[in-house]
Amino acid sequence: MNISEVASAAGLPAKTIRYYEDIGLIRPARSANGYRAFSDQDAHKLAFLSRARSLGFSIEDCRTLLALWEDRSRASGDVRKLAKDHLEEIDRKLAELHQMRDTLAHLVKCCAGDDRPDCPIIDSLAKS
Amino acid sequence: MNISEVASAAGLPAKTIRYYEDIGLIRPARSANGYRAFSDQDAHKLAFLSRARSLGFSIEDCRTLLALWEDRSRASGDVRKLAKDHLEEIDRKLAELHQMRDTLAHLVKCCAGDDRPDCPIIDSLAKS
DNA sequence: GCTTGACCTTCCAGTGGTGGGAAGCCTTAT
DNA sequence: ATAAGGCTTCCCACCACTGGAAGGTCAAGC
Numbered sequence: 001m002n003i004s005e006v007a008s009a010a011g012l013p014a015k016t017i018r019y020y021e022d023i024g025l026i027r028p029a030r031s032a033n034g035y036r037a038f039s040d041q042d043a044h045k046l047a048f049l050s051r052a053r054s055l056g057f058s059i060e061d062c063r064t065l066l067a068l069w070e071d072r073s074r075a076s077g078d079v080r081k082l083a084k085d086h087l088e089e090i091d092r093k094l095a096e097l098h099q100m101r102d103t104l105a106h107l108v109k110c111c112a113g114d115d116r117p118d119c120p121i122i123d124s125l126a127k128s
Numbered sequence: 129m130n131i132s133e134v135a136s137a138a139g140l141p142a143k144t145i146r147y148y149e150d151i152g153l154i155r156p157a158r159s160a161n162g163y164r165a166f167s168d169q170d171a172h173k174l175a176f177l178s179r180a181r182s183l184g185f186s187i188e189d190c191r192t193l194l195a196l197w198e199d200r201s202r203a204s205g206d207v208r209k210l211a212k213d214h215l216e217e218i219d220r221k222l223a224e225l226h227q228m229r230d231t232l233a234h235l236v237k238c239c240a241g242d243d244r245p246d247c248p249i250i251d252s253l254a255k256s
Numbered sequence: 257g258c259t260t261g262a263c264c265t266t267c268c269a270g271t272g273g274t275g276g277g278a279a280g281c282c283t284t285a286t
Numbered sequence: 287a288t289a290a291g292g293c294t295t296c297c298c299a300c301c302a303c304t305g306g307a308a309g310g311t312c313a314a315g316c
Contacts, residue, residue: 004263014264015304023302033311035264044254051253056228059302069250079249080241087236090229097225100184101218108215113208121207122197125179126172132292142293144274161282163293187272 001038010046017046025049025063057086129166138174145174153177153191185214 007014020026021036026045028036038046048069052062061082068074068082110120135142148154149164154173156164166174176197180190189210196202196210238248 002264013304016302018265019303033264035311048253053302054228055232055253056225065250065253068247069254072245074245074247074250075243076239076245076247076249077241077243079247080236080239083232083236083239083249087229087232090225090232094222094225094229097184097218097222100182101215101222104183104211104215104218108208108211111204111208111211113205115203115205117200117202117204119196119202119204119207121204121211122193122202125176125183125193126197130293141274143276146294147274161293163282181273 001043003036006038006043006046009043010050012046012050056090129171131164134166134171134174137171138178140174140178184218189214
C-alpha cells in the first residue's frame with residue numbers, strides 16, 4: 001500500500017502519517033523506489049492511532065496505547081488508568097469551557113447588539 | 129509601572145506582556161533606562177486582554193475587541209457579533225468534547241481494569 | 257520514445273501562545 | 287564594592303501538525 005491509500009483508509013492526511021513515522025509511532029517498510037510500503041498491520045496501527053487521536057489522546061498517550069495494544073500480556077488496568085486520567089482531564093476542560101460559555105452567553109444576552117455604542121460585553125471586559 | 133508590577137496587576141506573566149507588545153497589542157512607553165514604563169491605561173488594556181483571553185477569545189479577536197473598546201462610537205452589534213461567533217465556536221467544541229467524554233466514559237466503564245489482558249478500550253480502538 | 261500529470265520523496269519554515277534560559281545592563285540594599 | 291534581584295534582547299522548545307519548494311517515479315496516452 002502506498003501512502004495515499006493507507007491515508008484514506010485510516011482517515012489521516014499523508015503528511016500526518018509521515019510525521020508519525022518521523023516520531024517513531026510507525027516504521028513502514030520501503031519499496032525499491034523509495035516509496036513507503038505499508039503492510040496491513042501498519043494500516044491497522046494507523047487506524048488505531050486515528051481513533052485514539054480523535055478521542056483526544058495525546059501523541060505520547062497514543063505511543064503508550066500502541067505499546068499496550070501490542071503487548072498481549074498487558075494488564076487492562078494499565079489501559080484503564082490512562083483512559084481514566086484522560087477522562088478526568090476532559091472533564092476539567094469541559095467544566096472550564098462550560099464556565100466560559102455561560103459567562104459569554106450571559107454577556108451576549110445582555111447586549112442589545114444594535115448601532116448604539118453601549119455594550120455590556122465591552123464594559124464587562126473593561127471593568128476594573 | 130514596571131513590567132512585573134503590571135504583570136501581577138493584570139494576572140499575566142511578564143513574558144506574555146512582552147509578547148503582546150511584540151505583536152502590537154500594546155505600545156508601552158520606555159523609561160530612560162530602557163525599561164518599559166506602563167501607564168494606567170496600559171494596565172487597563174492588559175487587564176482587558178487578560179479577561180478576554182480567559183474567555184477564550186483568540187489574540188486576533190482580542191485585537192478587534194481592543195479596537196472596539198477604544199472606538200467610542202462603535203456599534204455594540206459589532207462586538208456582539210464577535211462574541212456570538214465565539215460562543216458558537218465554544219458550543220461546537222463543547223459538543224465535540226462531550227461526545228469524546230461519553231465515548232471514553234463508556235469504554236472506561238466497560239473495562240475491568242484488573243490484571244487480565246482483556247481490555248474493551250484497546251479492543252475498541254483496534255476494531256476495524 | 258516522449259510528454260503529461262499524478263504521485264512520491266526530503267527538507268525547511270510556520271502556526272499560537274507562551275515557557276525556559278542565556279547574556280548582559282540597571283537598581284537597590286548592604 | 288558587591289550581591290541580589292529586576293530588566294533587556296535574543297533564540298530555542300513545545301504540540302501536532304500544515305504548507306510549500308524542489309525533485310524523483312510511475313502509468314497512460316500519443
